[in-house]
Amino acid sequence: MNIKILKETQDKIIYYLSDTELPLVNAIRRLIIEEVPTMAIDEVTFVKNNSALYDEIIAHRLGLLPLTSDIKSYNFQEDCKCKGKGCARCQVKITLQTKGPCTVYASDLKSKDSKIKPVYPETPLTILLKGQDIQLEAVAKLGRGKQHSKFSPGLAYYRFFPSLKASRDSNIKKCAELSDNLEVKDSKLEIKDIAKWNEAQEQICEQNNVAVEYDKENFIFTLESWGQLDTKKIPSMALKIFEGKLKELDKQIK
Numbered sequence: 001m002n003i004k005i006l007k008e009t010q011d012k013i014i015y016y017l018s019d020t021e022l023p024l025v026n027a028i029r030r031l032i033i034e035e036v037p038t039m040a041i042d043e044v045t046f047v048k049n050n051s052a053l054y055d056e057i058i059a060h061r062l063g064l065l066p067l068t069s070d071i072k073s074y075n076f077q078e079d080c081k082c083k084g085k086g087c088a089r090c091q092v093k094i095t096l097q098t099k100g101p102c103t104v105y106a107s108d109l110k111s112k113d114s115k116i117k118p119v120y121p122e123t124p125l126t127i128l129l130k131g132q133d134i135q136l137e138a139v140a141k142l143g144r145g146k147q148h149s150k151f152s153p154g155l156a157y158y159r160f161f162p163s164l165k166a167s168r169d170s171n172i173k174k175c176a177e178l179s180d181n182l183e184v185k186d187s188k189l190e191i192k193d194i195a196k197w198n199e200a201q202e203q204i205c206e207q208n209n210v211a212v213e214y215d216k217e218n219f220i221f222t223l224e225s226w227g228q229l230d231t232k233k234i235p236s237m238a239l240k241i242f243e244g245k246l247k248e249l250d251k252q253i254k
């Protein structure tokens with residue numbers, strides 16, 4: 001497999017994967033979504049909540065907050081020396097105590113570990129009116145996307161690499177007019193930026209009799225991080241987990 005980075009921002013990387021196979025690319029996608037661990041709030045104890053939102057809704061909102069995840073310093077609770085009881089090695093206490101009138105933001109949460117905090121502090125949680133207040137204690141733990149999607153480090157998806165085949169009936173000029181990512185070059189229709197290729201452009205091509213053929217060995221692979229982990233490190237963590245699983249399989253077969 002050859003890997004080339006097509007585009008990179010802080011929270012998104014688009015790769016060009018060539019000379020590979022669909023099952024392998026899909027395995028990497030699933031490992032990223034389901035196996036790479038992150039921290040998330042998993043338990044909430046309410047001391048007081050007379051806001052307009054029920055306890056369950058606030059707890060759900062807290063669970064979905066991406067937290068900066070220092071995963072090397074924490075154990076999975078089930079593998080921890082405390083045997084799942086909960087200790088400083090496998091969980092972090094996060095508290096919230098606010099009084100209305102105000103908008104409660106993720107930045108109002110106070111974490112026992114300064115490394116584990118909301119990635120987006122400006123995320124609103126609820127609005128409190130005069131006389132309303134919230135007091136709660138939450139516990140963040142390490143988990144995997146296969147347990148709950150709140151633990152997923154990001155979104156990963158891929159497309160086959162497209163190539164455009166025009167014929168006599170094709171209206172390539174119209175395609176270029178309708179999409180700013182398509183252009184006519186040497187009387188051929190070409191894709192300007194492969195990282196921006198999408199279904200809308202495919203539809204424009206098909207409606208104007210340009211056939212879109214997909215190469216089944218080359219892929220455009222997109223990874224969008226939710227912010228808990230460094231985007232660049234997510235694929236290498238996924239591959240390390242993959243390696244561990246293959247070694248385990250090998251051992252079982254032997």
Ligand SMILES: [Zn+2]
Nearest residue numbers: 080082087090
């Ligand atoms: Zn523990």
